[in-house]
Amino acid sequence: MSETRTQAPQPAPEMDYIETEENRAAPLRGSYDDCAWAKRPDPIPETQIAETQETEVLIIGGGIAGLAAGARCTDLGLRCAVLEKHHGIVARGAHIACTDSPVMRRLGVSIDKKQFARDWMHICGSRVNEELLWLYINNCSEAVQWLTDLGGDDVELRLFGGRYKGPDFTEYDGTHYMVEKPGHTRYKNRLGASLMCEMLQERCLEGEGNRILRKTKALYLEKDAAGRVAACVAECEDGHYRRFRGTRAVILATGDIGSNPDMLKTFCPLGLVPKRNGYAPQVPDPERPGHKIGLNTGDGHRMAYWVGGQFETPSWALSLHLLAYSIYVFFFLFVNRQGKRFMNEDTWVQAKAIRCAMQPQGDFAYTVFDRKWFQELGERIDITGGQFTEPLVTDYGDKWSEDNGIDRQIERYVARGTCFKADTLEELAAQMEVPIETFLATVARYNELCALGEDLDFGKRSELLTSITEPPFYALKWGPALLNVHGGMLTDTAMRVLDAESRPIPGLYAIGNVAGGLYGVDYPLLWNGNSHSRALTWARAAVADIAEQG
Ligand SMILES: Cc1cc2nc3c(=O)[nH]c(=O)nc-3n(C[C@H](O)[C@H](O)[C@H](O)COP(=O)(O)OP(=O)(O)OC[C@H]3O[C@@H](n4cnc5c(N)ncnc54)[C@H](O)[C@@H]3O)c2cc1C
Numbered sequence: 102m103s104e105t106r107t108q109a110p111q112p113a114p115e116m117d118y119i120e121t122e123e124n125r126a127a128p129l130r131g132s133y134d135d136c137a138w139a140k141r142p143d144p145i146p147e148t149q150i151a152e153t154q155e156t157e158v159l160i161i162g163g164g165i166a167g168l169a170a171g172a173r174c175t176d177l178g179l180r181c182a183v184l185e186k187h188h189g190i191v192a193r194g195a196h197i198a199c200t201d202s203p204v205m206r207r208l209g210v211s212i213d214k215k216q217f218a219r220d221w222m223h224i225c226g227s228r229v230n231e232e233l234l235w236l237y238i239n240n241c242s243e244a245v246q247w248l249t250d251l252g253g254d255d256v257e258l259r260l261f262g263g264r265y266k267g268p269d270f271t272e273y274d275g276t277h278y279m280v281e282k283p284g285h286t287r288y289k290n291r292l293g294a295s296l297m298c299e300m301l302q303e304r305c306l307e308g309e310g311n312r313i314l315r316k317t318k319a320l321y322l323e324k325d326a327a328g329r330v331a332a333c334v335a336e337c338e339d340g341h342y343r344r345f346r347g348t349r350a351v352i353l354a355t356g357d358i359g360s361n362p363d364m365l366k367t368f369c370p371l372g373l374v375p376k377r378n379g380y381a382p383q384v385p386d387p388e389r390p391g392h393k394i395g396l397n398t399g400d401g402h403r404m405a406y407w408v409g410g411q412f413e414t415p416s417w418a419l420s421l422h423l424l425a426y427s428i429y430v431f432f433f434l435f436v437n438r439q440g441k442r443f444m445n446e447d448t449w450v451q452a453k454a455i456r457c458a459m460q461p462q463g464d465f466a467y468t469v470f471d472r473k474w475f476q477e478l479g480e481r482i483d484i485t486g487g488q489f490t491e492p493l494v495t496d497y498g499d500k501w502s503e504d505n506g507i508d509r510q511i512e513r514y515v516a517r518g519t520c521f522k523a524d525t526l527e528e529l530a531a532q533m534e535v536p537i538e539t540f541l542a543t544v545a546r547y548n549e550l551c552a553l554g555e556d557l558d559f560g561k562r563s564e565l566l567t568s569i570t571e572p573p574f575y576a577l578k579w580g581p582a583l584l585n586v587h588g589g590m591l592t593d594t595a596m597r598v599l600d601a602e603s604r605p606i607p608g609l610y611a612i613g614n615v616a617g618g619l620y621g622v623d624y625p626l627l628w629n630g631n632s633h634s635r636a637l638t639w640a641r642a643a644v645a646d647i648a649e650q651g
Pocket of ligand 1: 161162163164165166167184185186187191192193194195196197198317318319320354355356357379380381396397398400401583584585612613614615629630631632633634636
């Protein structure tokens, strides 16, 4: 017999209100003055500053975000100067994402924005500024269309078809890539980010008086008497220091902190784990002769901090890609350098990269497969797919073709020594330099699970369990590389940098990877190409605000 009980309402528990120096200062008002990287350089003596140059909008950093801001200044009739420390166009990658485009509509592809936002927040560890997320979701398509229109009839935006199609981790359609149309010769770069940056540069320089000054490294910002950020001091190509004034605003677009180990220690310790830095371009490292370093040394983050800007709370998101050694990873058996299986091979790129990096000697791992692999891959492509399983340039609707070049690429890796091939598993283990007995036991156990049809050890989908029984056997070497760290300054939705009291610092904007708030703790590869369209969207928001401020 059941008994109905009436529950007395529970009072909220009593809690002490605690306010100390420490929690008053955290988390939004962190002080990093004790960190070596936070030391402000001494100002350059006035006698050493060769001259002062003036523009309306001073943009520091000429990657995709900075060039987009420059191009938008042209549209809105603002005069600008872009200061860039590198000698040429800085761009990488191919993909750019948006929620809607003419090609998506033509192909009948759409995105449920509300679900997309929920998935984004979920993956980013609930640390997303939802105002920024919705600014991005609602404006990225217009930004990508604007960019496409800059190329007129010479370019086209194609919809990428190589998304992951498994059940557990949703990747959204909406990743695109820009190409110059066949037979057209307006641009030097044919495809991807290099093309997009060239288009933006062209538009930027169309504005009267607009300039891009390369080999010009900004050192620190200056405020005017009214407390407004109004200038920076930079070291120029000719070796002279100059002051560059932005009468309307200063925009920081200097990229991320991924090549600054001290800043990584503070904000993203996981970024120190991978042994490869995938940022491009890389230049000789002044601190370590014989080594190279990316341009993403957190210069803008520090400049903003020195004038009172606040960082989002660490730990910051990073993007790790499986780019070291090979660009294919697949879903077959993964084996670490100890010869052991270590994960469900059917997860997403970030998960694979981070699991690999966390292994002992985690700079690389192997995917092990046998003679049947190409057929097994083709038979399963419609339930797997995604980056590092399919070619990076795959069009929406493309069907599996024996001619897709993946098998030829693997044979090239064999010739290059980043994929081993052997007639016995013992020989393969010897080439891989893993303990033979452990490796044989790993493969035997995996084959046992395949025969059983159930992955009792790591829960991989049964459809993806394929045996390793027929020679030749392969071990494809792959490893994680750090691309970018996606954390930075707190901003409002006009991209104005916020101070310790969450007030905008007059005159100062942060865009691209200098801006924080969108990614929380993990880079959401549910949508490849979001970083590029975020850069465009933030650039447009900042310049729109500057134009509106008058
Ligand atoms: C290998 C690789 C592939 C990628 N592929 C994709 C992709 O397909 N899709 C995607 O969306 N994202 C991709 N990304 C990420 C994307 O490239 C970046 O997140 C994006 O370019 C950030 O743009 P940004 O302008 O903020 O920074 P950056 O592109 O890093 O540009 C910053 C610029 O500021 C300059 N700078 C820095 N300090 C100073 C200073 N003190 N003075 C003057 N100039 C300075 C730098 O030289 C640089 O040119 C990829 C990243 C990597 C590494």
